[in-house]
Amino acid sequence: MHIILGGTGNVGSAAARALLKRREPVLVVTRDPSKAEGLRRDGADVAVADVHDVETLRSIFRQGRRLFLLNPPAAPCSDTATEERRSLAAILSAISGTGLEKIVAESTYGAKPGERIGDLDVLYEMEQALTAQPVPTTIIRAAYYMSNWRASL
Numbered sequence: 001m002h003i004i005l006g007g008t009g010n011v012g013s014a015a016a017r018a019l020l021k022r023r024e025p026v027l028v029v030t031r032d033p034s035k036a037e038g039l040r041r042d043g044a045d046v047a048v049a050d051v052h053d054v055e056t057l058r059s060i061f062r063q064g065r066r067l068f069l070l071n072p073p074a075a076p077c078s079d080t081a082t083e084e085r086r087s088l089a090a091i092l093s094a095i096s097g098t099g100l101e102k103i104v105a106e107s108t109y110g111a112k113p114g115e116r117i118g119d120l121d122v123l124y125e126m127e128q129a130l131t132a133q134p135v136p137t138t139i140i141r142a143a144y145y146m147s148n149w150r151a152s153l
Contacts, residue, residue, distance in 0.1 A: 001025040001064035005051075005091070006072055007044070008035035011106055011142075015068050016044055027064055029057075051087045057094035065099070070106040071126055073119065084122040092129050103137040105130055111141065 002019050006012040007028030016039055019026045026044040030036045036046040047063075049056045051072055061067060069091060074083030095103070111123040130137040 001027055001045075001066075003027045003029060003061060003064040003067045005029045005057075005067065006070035006106075007039065008032065009070065009072075012068065012070060013039065017042065020044060027060065029060055052090045054090050054093045057090065058096075058098060061094055061098040061100060065101045067095070067100050067103045068106070069103065071119075071122065080118060081122055084119055085125070088122060088126050088129070092133070095133065095135065100135045103130060103135050105137060105139050107139050107141050109141045109143045 002016075002024055004012045004016045004019075004026060007016045007026075008030045012028070016026050016028050020039070020042050026039075027047055028036050028039050028044045029047050029049055031048065031050060033046060033048050036044070040046050047060045049060060051057065071084055071088050071091065074080040074087070105126060107123045107127055108120065110120050111127060112120055113124050114121050127139050130139065
């Protein structure tokens with residue numbers, strides 16, 4: 001089974017729908033089950049979890065073999081780097097001991113180490129941590145956040 005963390009967002013829902021179209025089993029993880037109703041109707045299983053709940057995430061991750069993950073963006077009114085590091089730490093902890101065979105993670109082209117550069121540093125840290133752990137991982141470094149287009153359109 002494919003597990004999509006952030007499966008009701010722009011990128012995660014597109015990944016889920018592409019897999020469902022191929023008749024692949026999909027488990028969408030969301031914090032808001034109402035956002036997953038369309039995916040459920042299309043054949044996805046849905047799990048509700050807070051990204052900071054390590055044990056719940058781990059039990060969800062154990063249900064599948066492949067994980068697509070996005071570190072959820074923090075609210076702009078918060079200390080985004082601190083909040084996104086907190087989410088990342090929970091996700092990384094939850095991966096341990098799950099039996100996952102493959103991880104695909106969404107990052108960004110501009111991910112790099114640095115200070116006061118928003119989530120670019122956090123995403124770089126995610127990339128480094130994922131490639132250092134034992135589950136084979138592919139990092140997607142998209143050139144632009146598709147969610148940024150929504151405001152422009």
